[in-house]
Amino acid sequence: MIQRLRFEKAIKLREEPNVIEQCYEIIDQGECTVGGDYAGPILPFVSQPDLSGTERSNFPKGRYSITLEFVTKLLKWYADGKILPRSMVEATIGEEQTASIIGDVHGQFYDYLHLLSLTGFPSENHIFLMNGDLVDRGAWSIEIIVTAFALKWLYPNRMFINRGNHETRCMNASYGFKTETVQKYDEMTYELFAHVFTALPLATMINASRPFPSSHLTGSENTIEGFAVPTPLILSPLGCKRYFVTHGGLFSRDDVTLNNIRNILRLGREPGPEGLMAEMLWTDPQDEPGRGPNDRGGGLMFGPDVSSRWCTLNRVTGIFRSHQLREDGFAVEHDGLCITVFSAPKYADKYDNKGAFIRVDSSGGLDFIQFEAQPHPAVKPIVDDD
Numbered sequence: 001m002i003q004r005l006r007f008e009k010a011i012k013l014r015e016e017p018n019v020i021e022q023c024y025e026i027i028d029q030g031e032c033t034v035g036g037d038y039a040g041p042i043l044p045f046v047s048q049p050d051l052s053g054t055e056r057s058n059f060p061k062g063r064y065s066i067t068l069e070f071v072t073k074l075l076k077w078y079a080d081g082k083i084l085p086r087s088m089v090e091a092t093i094g095e096e097q098t099a100s101i102i103g104d105v106h107g108q109f110y111d112y113l114h115l116l117s118l119t120g121f122p123s124e125n126h127i128f129l130m131n132g133d134l135v136d137r138g139a140w141s142i143e144i145i146v147t148a149f150a151l152k153w154l155y156p157n158r159m160f161i162n163r164g165n166h167e168t169r170c171m172n173a174s175y176g177f178k179t180e181t182v183q184k185y186d187e188m189t190y191e192l193f194a195h196v197f198t199a200l201p202l203a204t205m206i207n208a209s210r211p212f213p214s215s216h217l218t219g220s221e222n223t224i225e226g227f228a229v230p231t232p233l234i235l236s237p238l239g240c241k242r243y244f245v246t247h248g249g250l251f252s253r254d255d256v257t258l259n260n261i262r263n264i265l266r267l268g269r270e271p272g273p274e275g276l277m278a279e280m281l282w283t284d285p286q287d288e289p290g291r292g293p294n295d296r297g298g299g300l301m302f303g304p305d306v307s308s309r310w311c312t313l314n315r316v317t318g319i320f321r322s323h324q325l326r327e328d329g330f331a332v333e334h335d336g337l338c339i340t341v342f343s344a345p346k347y348a349d350k351y352d353n354k355g356a357f358i359r360v361d362s363s364g365g366l367d368f369i370q371f372e373a374q375p376h377p378a379v380k381p382i383v384d385d386d
């Protein structure tokens with residue numbers, strides 16, 4: 001029996017696709033394209049006609065090549081204490097530019113259309129970040145996710161999409177996206193989405209580009225929507241405001257660094273019940289200090305002291321998260337260190353909440369723009385229970 005199990009295991013191992021082939025496949029799908037403001041070394045791409053004779057048949061689409069210049073740049077990049085891009089993306093709001101941060105939209109396509117009319121499209125001057133939960137519940141998840149991917153394709157350095165807890169197989173199986181995809185297309189189309197979801201980053205850092213003058217640290221400048229924010233403000237090592245954007249929230253430990261987050265292996269992986277990925281996608285803030293259990297059954301609850309310690313450790317001005325309905329579409333919590341943004345107004349046709357998005361300017365100043373639900377065709381949410 002044991003031998004048979006061993007044998008089956010060995011067979012199974014052999015049947016798994018070759019890792020190298022998987023990597024080529026992922027590169028072909030564009031999942032390894034560096035995004036945001038990554039300024040480090042990039043391998044030169046050699047198109048097929050420029051390859052040597054034997055290589056030409058092996059690499060019909062061309063291949064990345066290695067050069068001495070790349071290695072030299074890599075050494076300098078590492079010597080400066082930097083790393084190659086991983087599970088956290090960074091975007092910097094240049095002068096005269098803005099960023100729009102969007103929370104859950106959950107398949108509410110007609111509200112999303114209205115939202116786009118308020119934010120404007122991503123463009124050279126406009127960073128557009130969707131913070132997860134684009135799909136499930138509403139009847140038009142396909143329309144939203146395809147539009148979002150099309151915008152990503154059109155503006156790869158200006159359109160950003162973080163993964164939410166609903167960009168996962170287990171949620172899609174219960175909350176509508178899989179049913180919708182199979183009804184409108186087929187099972188293979190769903191499989192493709194499920195795979196691509198694993199390539200979405202888990203967090204994006206939105207950096208202001210203008211240093212924040214310390215003289216501004218007193219008076220009315222030091223409030224967000226009437227809420228006092230901590231003094232002194234926590235600024236990045238460059239002296240600018242920066243906001244850590246993730247779907248759920250913080251961690252079960254205080255010592256998680258940005259490098260730990262960058263190093264999370266995510267391609268092909270589901271968040272599972274525990275670990276950094278599960279915590280970022282599932283966690284919610286609480287008013288009480290410390291941490292507590294989360295009755296969603298995933299992630300945990302984190303208090304204002306947790307936000308304060310983590311932002312101080314990582315020199316982050318504040319956390320933008322989504323994942324929970326807020327009546328006004330947004331809420332400033334944890335003394336301004338944790339801000340929730342939710343962009344599905346009249347959520348699931350069941351609540352009376354507004355939607356909102358956050359607009360960030362190049363010095364890191366924030367505006368909250370609210371919007372109302374729009375009329376939509378009489379199609380019920382695919383899953384309308386809780």
Ligand SMILES: [Mn+2]
Nearest residue numbers: 133164165323
């Ligand atoms: Mn969520």
